[in-house]
Amino acid sequence: MQSFFQTLVSGLSFGAVYALIALGFSLVYRTMGLVNFAHGAVLMIGAYVASTFYLSARLPFAVAVPAAMVVTAVIGLVIERILRPLENKDFDLMLIGTIGAGTVLEAVAIIIWSSSGRGVSSPVQTAPLAVGGVSIPGYNILVIVVTAVAMVVLTLFLQRTKHGAAMQAVAMDHEAATAAGIHVGRSNAIAFAIGAALAALAGALIGPMLYVSPTMGDSLGIDGFAAAILGGFGSVPGAIAGGLGIGIISAFAAQQFQGYSDMVTFVVFTVLVMIRPTGIFGEKTVNRA
């Protein structure tokens, strides 16, 4: 029982990060119609920038992370301009185009920071919380709390602000949005920048939990994408559900099957997606002939 809860806690912490990654994917897809496979690489850049601020510049973690988010958001604006022709194109082209962009980011990271990774010490130095025999590291709690706050802020932004409403309008019909006076290009740029900031947040948070290296974005990107699909691509509660789902499934798979954890996770994922193709919170699309 105890190990069950221990695994659950670990699953939830990673799940929170996957949820952030999935959220970035979903936001960009929902507003721009772009499936962005460079998301993992953006996350990696965010992780490196955050760890540079934290380790080299000795900024406190709470300052390093937002600073990294801002820097990465700016980089996101540049990337969006380059990827703009790919929006609303068919999936294969988007896939390979964004992967190419991701490759470029990875190469830039190797050039700046070298291909050997770096470890990031946990900013939370307090002893782990002991609840009923289950040890919960303080950092994991921080991750979950920060993720929850980010979710709430994003939802409020999308639903209560003019820019957020504009982004949703563009997602539904970008031509009508233009006709209504919304600057589609700028709206998309903001959406992409927010997506990049979310990726950076995820990368910065996961730094102390994993090793920061130029290739860290690859498997995290795949996991995050799977989480977004599982929860329902384009949906905010879906990103949360999918992220936690993938986190918990892979934590238990790792505990039970050790080396085969990836295999088990993805087989379970395939079965779940086939049962419910549009994801947990996904919309059923109606074919209009």
Added chain:
Amino acid sequence: MVLAVVAWLLPYQLNIYWMSVADTALLFALLAVGMGLVMGVAGQVNLAQVAFFGAGAYVTAILTTHDGYGFWTAAALAVGATVAMGVVVGTPALRIQSHYLGIVTLGLAVAFTDWITNAPITNGDSGISGIPTPPLFGINLTSNYLYYYLELAVLAAGLAFGLFIVRTPLGRRMRAMRDDPLAAGAVGVEIRRLRMIAFVLASIYGGAAGVLYAGLIHYIAPETFSVADMFLLLAMVIIGGRQSLAGCVIGAVALTVVQQELVNLSAYAQLGYGLVVVAVVVFAPTGLVGIPSRALALYRRRRGRGPVAALEPFRPFPAGPEAAGGVMLDVSHLTMRFRGLVALNDVSLAVRSGEILGVVGPNGSGKTTLFNVVSGLYRPSGGRITLDGRVISGARAHRISRLGVARTFQNLRLFTTLTATDNVLVSLDRTRTWWSWRYLLWPAGVWRHDRALKRRAAALLAQFGLAQFSAALPGSLPYGIQRRLEIARAVASSPRLLLLDEPAAGLNGDERSQLAAIVRSIRDSGVTVVLIEHNMGLVMSLCERIIVLDSGAVIAEGAPADVARHPAVLEAYLGTSPVPAPSEPEARQKTEAP
């Protein structure tokens, strides 16, 4: 021809290092052809192709080193195992598409990589070494030079077979499915079987490449079959031009060479490679192989138009047998609900054999929904539809198409990358998917069938006056001609019942009267026609009977003149008013909308 000579003479020009590069390039070319078939031709996202490659290699390796099988026996079993894997990977494609299918196939590929890294039988990260060279009539294939010819032979065979598929009915159906699965189903394409065939084909090519790889390098390890290599293969296919198999080969060869050149420059090489990939996708989405035709098209546009193709007159069909007059299509208490919205509410109607029936009603009254349910796009929430006594409600679109129902679409659904002739050919071909066994065992039969189909397609297009447009893509055709082509495509399937959804939308007066002549001629040849239209003049003159729908329910039924006077119809179109019902001449004027 020139390429074949170059390819044959190539080994004489290369040193040992470049020979092994050439060998690798050919293997990737074989993989790329498989990718091209499943992704470019059939439109199925398959990110597990490198896993097929790995499966072929690993099963060969295990069977030869572990269990002592001879190479070719192991090879045959390996391809079989890869096909089994292809069926597993293809199963999700029956339910999901696009990015969903992408992540599922990618996940399965990751699962495969995970397995080969961990399973004891594969030796994990250390890999399997000591794989024997394939024996071939005493030729010493340990030489890379000679192995090259083996690979070339396999690649040539694979490419030829792939091209054969693309240019004949099976490939045409796959391309139709890629362009518009909805319309493809409506002309009788069995979508799910075709998707599975596409994955099986990809797995055969992948498995064969894996077998050859094992026999070439004699050592395999998990790192060769990683996700990174999958994306490299994808880049090859897309940069080369995924819809052209020759393009896939070119992309594979080009990128293998580029990779080798840059292998020592590491990060900067990666940077350049990434930028090139993005540039190609943004500026040349049809790939390198598409550049010449795009340049040609640009040149033609600059020079000005050549002779313009013109629409020829429609030749009426020969009159068919007198219709029996019984009920052909019986719709009984049909209800269609979309979550909270009731689109069709207890609709009952009968279509009599040999008539032209009009379905009219305000926008949103459920007319197209009715067609969608009858043609099998939707499963009804309640009620029953029978065609000549056979229940069809709930059957799949392609099955209903085979029972003799054809349709056109309100928003035009022509296959955009297929020529006018190809559009008609897909519909003309009434063979089932399992007929395709002939591809493997009797290709001559396929060829003959295809030629017969092409003759019939040319005749049909000529009948519709579209002969001069036979090689044109739908997007380049004027709207009225596209509409006529869609009708031709529907008629090509030799239907008994033809459903036309707003065929006159966007047509001018001249085109409309031609349309009326066409519809009458189709009916006279023995086809029952049901017509949705907003143009009242056309409906009144063409239809013998009219059914009026409003908010999903039938509110009137009968001869045009009677329906035009019906109070419920007037209320639906014109609204209620305290003025008493208008007299007959007034009513006729009001319902004849412009």
